[in-house]
Amino acid sequence: MQTSGPPDSAALAVDSPASLERRLVAYVRAKIDQLLAIMGTAPLRTEELDDASLLEIDPIGIIAESVAQMIEHLHDIHDHLSLAHEELQAVFDATGAAIVVLDDQLRVHSCNRRAAETFALATGDVPLAFPFSAALAERLRQQEGLLEEPEYCHADQVFQLLVAPVRDRAGQCQLRVLAFNDITERRHNELMLQAAESRLSAIFNTLMAGILIIDPESHRIVDANPMAIRLIGDRRERIIGAVCHRYICPAQRGACPLTDLNQKLDNAERILIDAYGEHIPVLKTATLLELGGKQYILESFIDIRARKKAEDALRASEERYRALYAAMNEGLIVGELIRNAAGRAVDFVLHDVNPAACRILQYNAERLVGQRASSLYWQKEIPYLRLLEAVVADGVPRTQEISLRGRELHVSLTRPLPQRFAALLTDVTATRQAQRQIERLAYYDELTGLPNRVLIRDRLSQALAQARRQNGLVAVLAFDLDQFKKINDSLGNSSGDRLLVAVAERMTVRLRQGDSLARMGGDEFVIVLSGCVTQQDVISAAVKVLDLMAEPFQVDEHEIVCTASLGIALFPMDGSDGDSLLKNADTAMYQAKENGRNTYQFYMPEMNQRAFERLFLNSDLHRALDRGEFELYYQPQLRLSDGAVVGAEALLRWNHASKGQISPVLFIPLAEESDLILTIGHWVLEQACLAARRWYNAGYRQLRVAVNLSARQFTRSLPQTVAQVLRQTALPPELLELELTESLLMEKPEQVREVLEQLRELGTLTAIDDFGTGYSSLSYLKHFPLNRLKIDRSFVKDLTSDSDDAVIIEAIIALAHSLRLQVVAEGVETPAQLEFMRRHGCDDVQGYLLGRPMPADELMRFLQQRPMPTPV
Numbered sequence: 001m002q003t004s005g006p007p008d009s010a011a012l013a014v015d016s017p018a019s020l021e022r023r024l025v026a027y028v029r030a031k032i033d034q035l036l037a038i039m040g041t042a043p044l045r046t047e048e049l050d051d052a053s054l055l056e057i058d059p060i061g062i063i064a065e066s067v068a069q070m071i072e073h074l075h076d077i078h079d080h081l082s083l084a085h086e087e088l089q090a091v092f093d094a095t096g097a098a099i100v101v102l103d104d105q106l107r108v109h110s111c112n113r114r115a116a117e118t119f120a121l122a123t124g125d126v127p128l129a130f131p132f133s134a135a136l137a138e139r140l141r142q143q144e145g146l147l148e149e150p151e152y153c154h155a156d157q158v159f160q161l162l163v164a165p166v167r168d169r170a171g172q173c174q175l176r177v178l179a180f181n182d183i184t185e186r187r188h189n190e191l192m193l194q195a196a197e198s199r200l201s202a203i204f205n206t207l208m209a210g211i212l213i214i215d216p217e218s219h220r221i222v223d224a225n226p227m228a229i230r231l232i233g234d235r236r237e238r239i240i241g242a243v244c245h246r247y248i249c250p251a252q253r254g255a256c257p258l259t260d261l262n263q264k265l266d267n268a269e270r271i272l273i274d275a276y277g278e279h280i281p282v283l284k285t286a287t288l289l290e291l292g293g294k295q296y297i298l299e300s301f302i303d304i305r306a307r308k309k310a311e312d313a314l315r316a317s318e319e320r321y322r323a324l325y326a327a328m329n330e331g332l333i334v335g336e337l338i339r340n341a342a343g344r345a346v347d348f349v350l351h352d353v354n355p356a357a358c359r360i361l362q363y364n365a366e367r368l369v370g371q372r373a374s375s376l377y378w379q380k381e382i383p384y385l386r387l388l389e390a391v392v393a394d395g396v397p398r399t400q401e402i403s404l405r406g407r408e409l410h411v412s413l414t415r416p417l418p419q420r421f422a423a424l425l426t427d428v429t430a431t432r433q434a435q436r437q438i439e440r441l442a443y444y445d446e447l448t449g450l451p452n453r454v455l456i457r458d459r460l461s462q463a464l465a466q467a468r469r470q471n472g473l474v475a476v477l478a479f480d481l482d483q484f485k486k487i488n489d490s491l492g493n494s495s496g497d498r499l500l501v502a503v504a505e506r507m508t509v510r511l512r513q514g515d516s517l518a519r520m521g522g523d524e525f526v527i528v529l530s531g532c533v534t535q536q537d538v539i540s541a542a543v544k545v546l547d548l549m550a551e552p553f554q555v556d557e558h559e560i561v562c563t564a565s566l567g568i569a570l571f572p573m574d575g576s577d578g579d580s581l582l583k584n585a586d587t588a589m590y591q592a593k594e595n596g597r598n599t600y601q602f603y604m605p606e607m608n609q610r611a612f613e614r615l616f617l618n619s620d621l622h623r624a625l626d627r628g629e630f631e632l633y634y635q636p637q638l639r640l641s642d643g644a645v646v647g648a649e650a651l652l653r654w655n656h657a658s659k660g661q662i663s664p665v666l667f668i669p670l671a672e673e674s675d676l677i678l679t680i681g682h683w684v685l686e687q688a689c690l691a692a693r694r695w696y697n698a699g700y701r702q703l704r705v706a707v708n709l710s711a712r713q714f715t716r717s718l719p720q721t722v723a724q725v726l727r728q729t730a731l732p733p734e735l736l737e738l739e740l741t742e743s744l745l746m747e748k749p750e751q752v753r754e755v756l757e758q759l760r761e762l763g764t765l766t767a768i769d770d771f772g773t774g775y776s777s778l779s780y781l782k783h784f785p786l787n788r789l790k791i792d793r794s795f796v797k798d799l800t801s802d803s804d805d806a807v808i809i810e811a812i813i814a815l816a817h818s819l820r821l822q823v824v825a826e827g828v829e830t831p832a833q834l835e836f837m838r839r840h841g842c843d844d845v846q847g848y849l850l851g852r853p854m855p856a857d858e859l860m861r862f863l864q865q866r867p868m869p870t871p872v
């Protein structure tokens, strides 16, 4: 700008007043213009202010006025600026971003409220250091221009950062504006979305169901998961873009259930046609879904081939079981308990019954299924409810025999499902009747219905056991009819039979309850009196029997007067066991006959030679072993199926120096009265095992030896003794069979079972000798680990003449086999007996017909003449 200076004093001194005035005017005008310029006003034109007026102007006043105007103007400007600043600050604070202005030293120049809060800046104290991350500080230092930081983290917040420089006129960056946009939530949402997407894609890729995404307009497959590709069995590139009808939806164009027919498809069974044209049954669901703003069909399907196969198998098996269920002889019912509020079973309802159950229960299925038991029974209390409750409670199967509408049923109860029970009903009426018949034949006399000799022996041994405990008396009264043979001969056998029946009836009615009457065979009867018996009771009973007999019997049109002779043996005086008491009563009865009949006779020791024999035998017996007078004989046992010798029973013989060979029947009972039987028994066991080992060495590797054991040998130490002898003799344990009597099982069942278990563990065999003479029921036998039963020879003896014996043998064989026991018949003397045994499936036989007991060397010769047994 060009400026003009005031007229100096020298110039004033030489210039004319007019020149001076011109110069003054020019000067004033220049100054006024200068002032106006400062004030932003255009210079004064001459026509606005002429020179004369100009000189009258008071410049100081004008300046003062101008300054005053300027000041006023500046005030206005300041007010505007303050307002603008306030406005700016409000905008600054109201913006969503945190804004920080940094100076050229990167210190906070200013910031808005959000920035102050976010970065904990004290706004009053600016400039202050901004808490940058070291990396950002470095970038700011290096880059002055615009800067963008997509992700800047501070504390737990994430920001998008924009940095803009503020430059001065010279282009120098004086300030930087940092705008922090909080994207924490957005980033969090993005992360969540990403995670959800990757989860979905993992599901998509690993799902066991096939998934196809299909374009609903073109029906082309746009995506397929690995399982879909696997099931279709084609390459992914061929599947993607293919029309879905080719594989998954055989419906033709225009018939798409979802897009055309508006049908929903949810877990429907459909067919998938794979790349090879195979039809795969699948379970399919199809839905429409929106992906990225466009609609797609999502088809998901699972391969149900395995399920179908299992279902088919289940159906087939169910059909099989149904058929079986319908055809089975046993009734099957399934029911459920009905309980009261306290949880106690009060009734039951039947859910299922098979035809056999309807037959057995004599109701049709409609009457049973869905019905409550209370509607079927007339009783107030439903039978067996507690039993059913127990089975349902603990699931332990139970059996029960019940009678229902005249039938005998065996019921096996189980719990097939919680709260349910199943009952298998077997109609055992016929079996039980047969069993009762067998029992009746085995233990009762068919003619009179009285107990037979088998049963009376048992009752006698029970009575003896009780008498032993109570120091009581037992009387055995044996009687037969005098002159019965004559009656038979004159009136005929059937009248004789009717007389015997009449005798039985009269005695049964008139004898005391508790006394046992039996028919022993022919016209011979036995009465056993037990329980608080005195000698006087015995006499009274004997007299009563004779009196009863003396009364005439009416048989058909005949009145028969018939007497009896009666012998009495008392326990303990006349015998310690049943057999000797029976035998002695019999002896006394013959004495009564000799005494003139129609009388009774007590047994007396001198009646029997045996007492005398016992006397001398006893002392010699003790020395017999030392003197080497004992010898074992062996009686062969043959297998009926092939006639091979499979065993030999060791039978003791006493070769007395002066009396010759003495029967074991005589000396074994004597030895049993003392410990002598243990010494003798041990010797027998040793010798028998040694002999069997010799046979074994000679090539008879299957040949077993059977050894008789006395009851007294049967102690807890027996297994140890046997084991020791087997060791000493090196005999395989399965070649030794131990024979024990039936009565032994009855007397000490627990101890015997224990010992038998140990013997079985040892490997030896056990047989029950003289089976049928005791009273062991077969159900009782099954509690013992046994291998064989030996049918007593007394049954075999008369089997061809006595039909009872034949029936008993048949029953023994059948029932023994049902218990998986082998049967050996002893005392086989005739071909008819042998044939009978063969016909009825007896396993082995022993008897004089096949070979008498013989010394060991003789047995060896016997064996050599026969074929070597082969194992079966």
Ligand SMILES: Nc1nc2c(ncn2[C@@H]2O[C@H](COP(=O)(O)O[C@H]3[C@@H](O)[C@H](n4cnc5c(=O)[nH]c(N)nc54)O[C@@H]3COP(=O)(O)O)[C@@H](O)[C@H]2O)c(=O)[nH]1
Pocket: 635, 649, 650, 651, 652, 663, 664, 665, 668, 684, 708, 709, 710, 769, 770, 790, 793, 826, 827, 828, 829, 846, 847, 848, 849, 853
């Ligand atoms: N504790 C022991 N008892 C023994 C021992 N040795 C024998 N005995 C028992 O003595 C009873 C009589 O024996 P035994 O006189 O030897 O008679 C046996 C056979 O000879 C005889 N038997 C064989 N077959 C027939 C036949 O066809 N008819 C017929 N009348 N008798 C025949 O049977 C007896 C075998 O009986 P079992 O033992 O019941 O098989 C006898 O009870 C022996 O047990 C011994 O060492 N210890």
